[in-house]
Amino acid sequence: MRYGDDVITRIVHATEGGGINELRDAVVDDVNDMLLPVLERNSVNMDDVVAAVISGNTTMSQLFWGLDTSSIREEPYIPTVNIFPVWRAGAARIRINSQAPVYTLPSVGSYVGGDIVAGVLASRLHRSPEIALFMDIGTNGEIAVGNNEWLITAACSMGPCFEGSGIRHGMRATEGAIESVKIDPVTFEPALGVVGNTKPVGICGSGMIDAISELFIAGLIDRRGKFAGDIITDRIKIGDEGPEFILYRGELKDIALTEADIGNVIRAKAAIYAGVSVLLKEVGLSLDIVKRVYIAGGFGNYLDIDKAIMIGMLPDLPEEKFSFIGNTSIAGAYLCLLSRNMRQEAEEIAGKMTYVELSASRGFMDEYMSALFLPHTNMDLFPTVKKAYKKSP
Numbered sequence: 001m002r003y004g005d006d007v008i009t010r011i012v013h014a015t016e017g018g019g020i021n022e023l024r025d026a027v028v029d030d031v032n033d034m035l036l037p038v039l040e041r042n043s044v045n046m047d048d049v050v051a052a053v054i055s056g057n058t059t060m061s062q063l064f065w066g067l068d069t070s071s072i073r074e075e076p077y078i079p080t081v082n083i084f085p086v087w088r089a090g091a092a093r094i095r096i097n098s099q100a101p102v103y104t105l106p107s108v109g110s111y112v113g114g115d116i117v118a119g120v121l122a123s124r125l126h127r128s129p130e131i132a133l134f135m136d137i138g139t140n141g142e143i144a145v146g147n148n149e150w151l152i153t154a155a156c157s158m159g160p161c162f163e164g165s166g167i168r169h170g171m172r173a174t175e176g177a178i179e180s181v182k183i184d185p186v187t188f189e190p191a192l193g194v195v196g197n198t199k200p201v202g203i204c205g206s207g208m209i210d211a212i213s214e215l216f217i218a219g220l221i222d223r224r225g226k227f228a229g230d231i232i233t234d235r236i237k238i239g240d241e242g243p244e245f246i247l248y249r250g251e252l253k254d255i256a257l258t259e260a261d262i263g264n265v266i267r268a269k270a271a272i273y274a275g276v277s278v279l280l281k282e283v284g285l286s287l288d289i290v291k292r293v294y295i296a297g298g299f300g301n302y303l304d305i306d307k308a309i310m311i312g313m314l315p316d317l318p319e320e321k322f323s324f325i326g327n328t329s330i331a332g333a334y335l336c337l338l339s340r341n342m343r344q345e346a347e348e349i350a351g352k353m354t355y356v357e358l359s360a361s362r363g364f365m366d367e368y369m370s371a372l373f374l375p376h377t378n379m380d381l382f383p384t385v386k387k388a389y390k391k392s393p
Contacts, residue, residue, distance in 0.1 A: 002026075005160040006139050007059035007111075008073055014063065015070040024066040031064075032095045049096035052089060054104045055333035057140065058082075058113035061104055064092075077110040077357050082350065103336060106347055109355035111155035116142045117350045118332020121342065123294045123325055126151060126349050130291040133276065133315075136328070137297050139163060141272035144353070145279050145290075151349065152283055154356040156275040156364075158268040162205030166264055168241065169255045171202035173302050178207040178247060178255065180304070183214035188233045190214075190247050200248045200255050206302035208265050211257050213310035215245060216374050217388060223373045225262040269313035270371035275358060276315060277367045282356055287315045296328040309385065312375025316382040 003023055004010045014020040039046055054064060058079050062069050067080045083106045090098030105114025116136060125132040127148055134144040139160045144153040164170030171177050178200045180193030190211075194200050203211070215221045220228055220236070227236055227243040235246050237256075244256040280286065293314070295303065305322050308314040314322070325331075335342040358364045370377040379386045 005163075005165050006157070007057060008157075010063070011059060011069045011073050015068070020063070020066060020068070023063045027060065027064045028093045032093075035095060046095050047097045050100045051337060052092075052094055052096060052100060052102045053333045053337040054102060055114045055118045055329045055336075056105075057115055057142075058107040058110055061107060061114055064104070072110040075360070077359060079107060079110050082107045082109070083347070103343060105333065105336060106350040108153055108350050108353045109155075109357065111140060111357075112142055112144075112153045112353070112355055114346075115329035115332075116144060116153065116155075117346050117353075118330075118336070119294075119296045119325075119328035120144055120151065120332075120349050120353075121335060121346050122328040122331035123296070125292070125294065126352070128292075131285070131289050132292040132294060133290050134294045134296065135272065135276070135314075137162065137272060137295065137303075141268075141275055143272070143275050143279055145276075145283070145285075146352075150283075151353045152279055152356060153353045154275050154279050154358050156271040156358050158271050159264065161261075161264040161268050162208070164202065164204060167203070167208065167261045168244075168258050169202045170208070170261070171204055173204040173206065176201035177204035178202070178211075179204055179302055181207055181210040181214055181247065183211075183218050183220075185218045188218060188220065188231075188235050190235070192248060199250070203247065203255060203257065204302065206304065208257065208261070209269075209311060209313065210304060210307050211245070211247065212262055212265055212374070213307040215257075215262075216310065220245065221262065221374070225259065225266045225374060227259055265311070266372060266374070269308075269311055270368050273312055273315070273371045273376070274364055274367035277371075278358060278361055278364050279356060281363065287317065290315070290317065291321065293317060293322045294325050294328075295322060296325050309382065310375060310388070312371060312373070312382060312385075316375075316384055 003013045014023050072079050084104035086101045089096045089100040092102045105117050107113040131147050136142040140155050141158045142155045164172050175196035177195045178192050179195050182191040241258045241260050244258040246254050246256045248255040305319050375382040375385045
């Protein structure tokens with residue numbers, strides 16, 4: 001992360017800054033630093049570990065290999081490789097048996113890598129006849145749509161706001177993070193849920209989504225995410241960055257959500273929703289055809305579906321259609337570690353996936369601009385939000 005919160009910054013450092021070896025060392029060192037305590041805790045000798053599987057996005061997989069990443073961010077956005085040969089742990093510098101094979105899950109395109117292939121494998125959507133939507137929400141929002149006959153995939157840059165970066169009091173979902181918010185529609189006093197049930201020290205992604213949806217329904221912000229000028233409450237004040245809503249008053253500092261923070265979240269949620277819209281239009285389908293929505297990634301575990309729909313981040317579908325499936329990059333890597341058949345299946349998934357490069361899509365920017373409102377420019381796409389909005393004060 002010291003080389004950049006997002007893959008583009010890391011690519012620039014690797015290519016223009018000549019830091020590819022630094023980045024490769026950082027990746028390998030981190031893997032080994034995580035590996036050592038696992039081996040010690042389970043009393044396993046490193047020479048007894050006889051296989052390894054690497055699952056990551058295209059950029060991180062190529063950095064692990066020490067490959068040139070410059071073509072990932074340049075037209076026509078084609079990575080150096082998508083399929084990686086198996087190599088030995090000694091050559092990969094992984095501290096296990098030096099002759100152990102190291103398998104890297106295949107990538108699909110510049111911004112859809114082995115982590116998404118692993119996710120589709122773990123979700124099993126490629127085995128089912130029903131059409132499903134797979135979403136991995138993070139700094140990049142990766143999306144896949146399809147069934148056992150076809151798969152289409154894309155990725156959009158959401159930025160690191162849901163992981164706390166670029167947000168005034170943002171943080172990851174660790175102890176002290178505000179993870180849920182409820183605002184009284186009359187008094188505007190917030191009730192907070194905090195990770196670890198301690199005093200709040202910041203706010204994580206799920207807390208931001210909750211707060212924005214609550215501010216919206218309470219009428220404290222408008223559909224553009226701007227604070228209403230006609231509501232008087234001591235919870236809204238003008239800070240160094242403009243208007244902000246105080247979530248928690250602390251002895252040393254207040255924790256607030258600023259108008260700039262809200263704008264960052266709206267841009268992030270617009271990107272993922274626009275990506276879903278473009279993919280479905282590419283295959284001539286509407287959201288009605290989607291029978292199941294799989295939400296992957298650690299962030300998904302804390303997500304409130306209703307609140308995410310309220311801000312227009314997730315499509316307005318019945319809650320029973322959504323499933324949280326956790327860190328599917330790890331789950332898919334685990335399957336591939338244990339089974340030759342799963343490794344073969346992962347490569348078949350990668351081969352079936354049609355990759356849509358949203359950077360080159362003329363329709364993406366139109367969809368993105370339409371989604372830069374709460375929940376969307378077209379309220380009819382969000383009937384449950386429209387209904388709640390009419391009832392709000």
